[in-house]
Amino acid sequence: MSGEKKYYAPLTPSIIIEFDPNVCDGCYPTFREPLCVKACRMDILLPNPYDRSKPPILIYPDECCECGCCVHACPKSLQGAIKLNWPTHKLPRWKRKETGEHFRVGMPNPPPPNPTPPVGGWYPEVKRREER
Amino acid sequence: MGLNQFVVEWPYPVNYDGINVIETDVLVVGGGISGSWAAIEAARRGAKVVVAEEMDVFSAGPAGCDHWHNAFDNPACKVTPDEAIETMERYVMERGIPFNPIGRYITYNESFKTLLELEKLGAKIRDTEDEFKGAPFRDEETKLLYAYTYDVKCTLRVWGQTFRQALYAELVRLRVPLYGRVLITSLLTEDGKIGGRVVGAVGVHTRTGEFYVFKSKATILCTGSFDGGLRIFGYLGYGFYSLHSPSMAGVGHNAAWRAGAEFLGIDARFRRGTGHGSMPSYATGNPSNTWYPCTIVDADGKEIPWIDPLTMKPVSSIEERVISDLRGYKALGGPPSWPETTPISHAFFIPSVAQDFLERVKRGEYKLPLYADLPGMPEHERRAIFGLMVAQEGKTWIVYYNLTRAGFDPNKDMLQSYWFGGRHLDPIANLFTSAHGGFIHDWDFRTNLEGLFVAGDACFYGLEHAGAAVSGRWAGAKAADYAKSVSLGKIDWDQVERERKRVYAPTAKTSGVDWRELNVAICTVMRTYVNDLSNEEMLKIALKWLDELERGEAEKVVARNPHELTRTLETLSALSNAKLITLYTLERVRRPNLKGFLTMILKSSGEVEFVVRPWRWWLLPPYAPTYRENYERHKPW
Numbered sequence: 001m002s003g004e005k006k007y008y009a010p011l012t013p014s015i016i017i018e019f020d021p022n023v024c025d026g027c028y029p030t031f032r033e034p035l036c037v038k039a040c041r042m043d044i045l046l047p048n049p050y051d052r053s054k055p056p057i058l059i060y061p062d063e064c065c066e067c068g069c070c071v072h073a074c075p076k077s078l079q080g081a082i083k084l085n086w087p088t089h090k091l092p093r094w095k096r097k098e099t100g101e102h103f104r105v106g107m108p109n110p111p112p113p114n115p116t117p118p119v120g121g122w123y124p125e126v127k128r129r130e131e132r
Numbered sequence: 133m134g135l136n137q138f139v140v141e142w143p144y145p146v147n148y149d150g151i152n153v154i155e156t157d158v159l160v161v162g163g164g165i166s167g168s169w170a171a172i173e174a175a176r177r178g179a180k181v182v183v184a185e186e187m188d189v190f191s192a193g194p195a196g197c198d199h200w201h202n203a204f205d206n207p208a209c210k211v212t213p214d215e216a217i218e219t220m221e222r223y224v225m226e227r228g229i230p231f232n233p234i235g236r237y238i239t240y241n242e243s244f245k246t247l248l249e250l251e252k253l254g255a256k257i258r259d260t261e262d263e264f265k266g267a268p269f270r271d272e273e274t275k276l277l278y279a280y281t282y283d284v285k286c287t288l289r290v291w292g293q294t295f296r297q298a299l300y301a302e303l304v305r306l307r308v309p310l311y312g313r314v315l316i317t318s319l320l321t322e323d324g325k326i327g328g329r330v331v332g333a334v335g336v337h338t339r340t341g342e343f344y345v346f347k348s349k350a351t352i353l354c355t356g357s358f359d360g361g362l363r364i365f366g367y368l369g370y371g372f373y374s375l376h377s378p379s380m381a382g383v384g385h386n387a388a389w390r391a392g393a394e395f396l397g398i399d400a401r402f403r404r405g406t407g408h409g410s411m412p413s414y415a416t417g418n419p420s421n422t423w424y425p426c427t428i429v430d431a432d433g434k435e436i437p438w439i440d441p442l443t444m445k446p447v448s449s450i451e452e453r454v455i456s457d458l459r460g461y462k463a464l465g466g467p468p469s470w471p472e473t474t475p476i477s478h479a480f481f482i483p484s485v486a487q488d489f490l491e492r493v494k495r496g497e498y499k500l501p502l503y504a505d506l507p508g509m510p511e512h513e514r515r516a517i518f519g520l521m522v523a524q525e526g527k528t529w530i531v532y533y534n535l536t537r538a539g540f541d542p543n544k545d546m547l548q549s550y551w552f553g554g555r556h557l558d559p560i561a562n563l564f565t566s567a568h569g570g571f572i573h574d575w576d577f578r579t580n581l582e583g584l585f586v587a588g589d590a591c592f593y594g595l596e597h598a599g600a601a602v603s604g605r606w607a608g609a610k611a612a613d614y615a616k617s618v619s620l621g622k623i624d625w626d627q628v629e630r631e632r633k634r635v636y637a638p639t640a641k642t643s644g645v646d647w648r649e650l651n652v653a654i655c656t657v658m659r660t661y662v663n664d665l666s667n668e669e670m671l672k673i674a675l676k677w678l679d680e681l682e683r684g685e686a687e688k689v690v691a692r693n694p695h696e697l698t699r700t701l702e703t704l705s706a707l708s709n710a711k712l713i714t715l716y717t718l719e720r721v722r723r724p725n726l727k728g729f730l731t732m733i734l735k736s737s738g739e740v741e742f743v744v745r746p747w748r749w750w751l752l753p754p755y756a757p758t759y760r761e762n763y764e765r766h767k768p769w
C-alpha cells in the first residue's frame with residue numbers, strides 16, 4: 001500500500017546551502033550518493049530526484065545546524081560547488097585593528113578573500129594503515 | 133531546478149509497513165566517537181557487532197576535536213593520574229561541581245594511549261611539518277603540541293578533522309555493518325518488562341520509514357549528550373542550536389530511561405539555555421576553550437583583565453595564562469590557597485577573564501563591544517588558535533572557511549566577541565551549557581540493566597572527546613566479553629508492536645500540528661518555569677504543563693514523510709526528557725541539604741524511585757577502596 005502513495009517535502013526559499021550548478025555534478029556517477037547528502041547530519045539535502053547529475057536539493061533549511069559537514073565532504077568544495085551561508089541573523093562582525101574599519105560576513109562590497117590555508121592544509125592527509 | 137516549485141518528490145522508497153530483523157552479539161546505539169571506538173574494539177575481539185546511527189556514521193557525532201583532554205598517562209605530563217583524580221575530587225567537592233569519577237579516572241589512565249591508537253589509524257596528532265618549531269607549547273622531540281597549561285602537558289592540540297575519517301575507515305576495514313539513518317526509539321527488554329535484561333532495540337529508518345528490530349546479546353548506549361529540553365531546535369523558528377546534533381533531543385536517553393536504566397539528572401536551576409544560537413558557535417571571538425588564551429579588548433583597545441580562579445590574583449601577561457609555574461603554582465605544588473603540596477592539573481584551574489566584568493562596564497571602566505585581539509597575540513598563538521584549533525577541529529572547519537572567504541585576516545582583524553561574564557550581548561541568545569544528565573555505570577561501564585552498557589557523554593556527567601574514546605573502547609571490550617557468556621534473549625513481540633503503534637501514529641494523521649510548534653512550546657515552558665528562580669510551585673506548574681502537552685498537543689503532531697517523522701519522534705522524546713529533568717529538579721528543591729548523588733529509576737509499576745547514592749559510592753563495596761585497584765581489576769587489556 002505504501003509503495004503506491006507518493007511522498008513529498010515542502011520547498012522553502014533559502015540559500016543557507018548554495019550550490020553552483022556549473023561546478024557541482026551531483027557526484028554523479030562517481031558516488032552512489034552525493035557526498036554532501038551522505039554527510040548531512042540533519043538529512044536536509046536530497047539527491048536531485050529529477051536529474052542525479054544536478055545539484056542536490058535543500059529541504060527544511062530551518063533545521064540546518066551549520067556544521068558545514070556538507071561543504072567539508074564535497075570533493076569540489078574549494079572550487080565552490082557548495083557554500084554554507086550562515087543565516088542572516090548569525091553573521092559575525094570584525095574590526096580592522098589599524099584602521100578601525102568594520103566588516104561583516106556577507107556585507108555589500110566585501111573585502112577580498114584571505115587565501116591563507118589552515119595549518120596543515122585544507123584537508124590534512126589521513127594515512128591508511130597499509131600505507132605506513 | 134530552481135525554486136519555481138513548492139514541493140519536491142521524496143526520492144527514497146517509503147515503506148512504513150516494512151520490518152527488518154537483525155541479529156548480533158553486540159549492538160552499538162550511536163556511531164559517534166564512543167560508538168565508533170566501541171564497535172572497533174568489539175569487532176577486534178571477534179564479536180559480531182553492528183552500529184545503528186541516526187545520521188551516517190561517515191559524519192556522525194562531532195566531526196572532530198581540537199583539544200585532546202586528560203592525557204595524564206602521557207609520559208611527558210607532570211601530573212600522574214592518581215594525583216589528578218585526588219585534585220579533581222577535592223576541587224569538585226569544594227565547589228559542588230558534577231563529575232564522573234569512574235570515567236574520569238579510567239580516562240586519566242588511558243587517554244594518551246588511545247590517542248596513539250588513533251594515530252595508528254591514520255589521524256594526525258603531531259606537527260610533523262614543523263610549523264610551530266620553537267613555540268612554547270611544542271615538544272621539539274615528539275612534535276606534540278600542548279594546550280592551556282604548557283608546563284603540565286595533559287591537554288593536546290590536535291588535527292581533529294582527521295579523527296572521524298580515521299575511525300570510519302577502520303570500521304569499514306573491519307566490515308562492521310553500519311546501519312546509518314536509523315533512529316533507535318526504544319530498547320527491548322526481556323518479556324517487555326521495565327528493568328528486565330536488555331535484549332535488543334528497535335528503530336525507524338529516517339528516509340524510508342522502515343522499522344528495524346535488532347536482537348542483541350549486549351547493547352552499548354553511545355548516544356551522546358542531551359539537553360533535557362532546555363534548548364533543542366531554535367525556538368525563534370530559525371536555525372538549530374549551532375553545531376550540535378539532533379541527538380541533543382535525547383531519544384537515546386529516553387529509550388534507556390523507559391527501559392529502567394538508573395539516571396542521574398541535572399538540577400536545571402543551574403543550567404539555563406534558550407535554544408537560540410545568535411551566532412555560529414566558535415565563529416566569534418572569545419577567551420576560552422578553542423580560543424584560549426586569546427586576549428580580549430574593549431572598543432578602545434583596552435585589555436580585559438584575566439584572573440586566576442583559585443588564587444583570585446590578576447594574571448598580568450600572556451605567558452602567565454599558559455604557564456602555571458609563573459602564577460605561583462610551582463610546577464605542580466599548590467597555589468597559596470592550598471598550602472600543602474597538591475598537584476595541579478589543567479582545565480579546572482586555568483585563568484579566565486574577570487567575571488565581574490559586566491559591573492565594570494556599567495561603571496564605565498570598559499566600553500562595549502569587545503573584540504578578540506588576534507593581531508595582538510604572539511604569532512604562534514594566533515596561528516594555533518585560528519589556523520589550527522578553529523580550522524582543524526572538524527566541525528568548525530567551516531568557520532575558518534567562511535571567515536577567510538569573507539576577507540577576515542587574523543593578522544589584521546579583531547573578531548567581535550558577544551559574551552562576557554557568563555552573559556551574551558543579545559540577552560536571549562544561548563549560553564553555552566549542556567545538561568549532561570546521564571546513566572550511572574560501574575567500572576565496566578555496565579548500567580543497572582543486565583545487557584546494557586553505556587559510553588561517552590551518555591554516561592553520567594559526560595566525558596568529552598578523549599573520555600568518549602576511552603570509555604567506548606572499554607565498554608566495547610566488556611560488551612564483547614559479556615556477549616560470549618550469554619545467548620540471545622527472547623524478544624517480546626507485543627513490546628515491538630506497541631512501539632510500532634506509537635512510532636507511526638503521527639504518519640496516520642491528516643490534520644494537526646507541526647513538530648516545530650510543540651518544540652517551541654516545550655522550550656518555552658522550560659525557560660519560563662525551570663530556571664534559577666524556580667521553586668516547588670513553579671516546577672509543579674511546569675510538570676503539569678508538560679503533562680498536558682504530552683496528553684494533548686503531542687497527540688496532534690502530524691508527520692508527512694519519514695523526515696518529519698524523525699523530527700517528531702525527537703520532539704516527543706524531548707518532551708518526555710523535559711518532564712524527567714523537571715521532576716529531578718523538583719526533587720532537588722525538596723532536598724536542599726542533600727549529600728551524595730541523587731539518581732532516579734523508572735520502576736516496573738510505572739512509579740519513579742529516587743535513590744541517594746553516598747559520596748564516593750564508586751569506591752565502596754562491591755568495588756575496591758582505591759581508584760587504582762578498581763582500574764587494575766577491571767582493565768580489559
Ligand SMILES: Cc1cc2nc3c(=O)[nH]c(=O)nc-3n(C[C@H](O)[C@H](O)[C@H](O)COP(=O)(O)OP(=O)(O)OC[C@H]3O[C@@H](n4cnc5c(N)ncnc54)[C@H](O)[C@@H]3O)c2cc1C
Pocket residue numbers: 161162163164165166167184185186187192193194196197198199200201314315316317354355356357375376377379383384525527528587588589590595596597598600
Ligand atoms: C563543535 C564541538 C567541538 C567539540 N570540541 C571538543 C574538543 O575539542 N575536545 C573535547 O574533548 N570534546 C569536544 N567536544 C565534545 C565531544 O565532541 C563530545 O564529548 C564527544 O563527541 C562525545 O562522544 P559520544 O560518543 O558520547 O557522543 P557523540 O560523538 O555525540 O555521538 C553520539 C551519536 O549518537 C547518535 N545518536 C543519538 N541518539 C541516537 C538514536 N536514538 N539512535 C541512533 N543514533 C543516535 C548521534 O547521531 C551521534 O552520532 C566538542 C563538541 C562539539 C559539538
Ligand code: SF4
Pocket residue numbers: 019023024025026027034035036037055056073074075076077081082
Ligand atoms: S555539492 Fe559537491 S558533494 Fe554535493 S553533489 Fe555537488 S559535487 Fe557532490
Ligand code: SF4
Pocket residue numbers: 017039040041042043044045063064065066067068069070071084
Ligand atoms: S551545514 Fe550541516 S546540517 Fe546544514 S546542510 Fe550542511 S551538513 Fe546539513
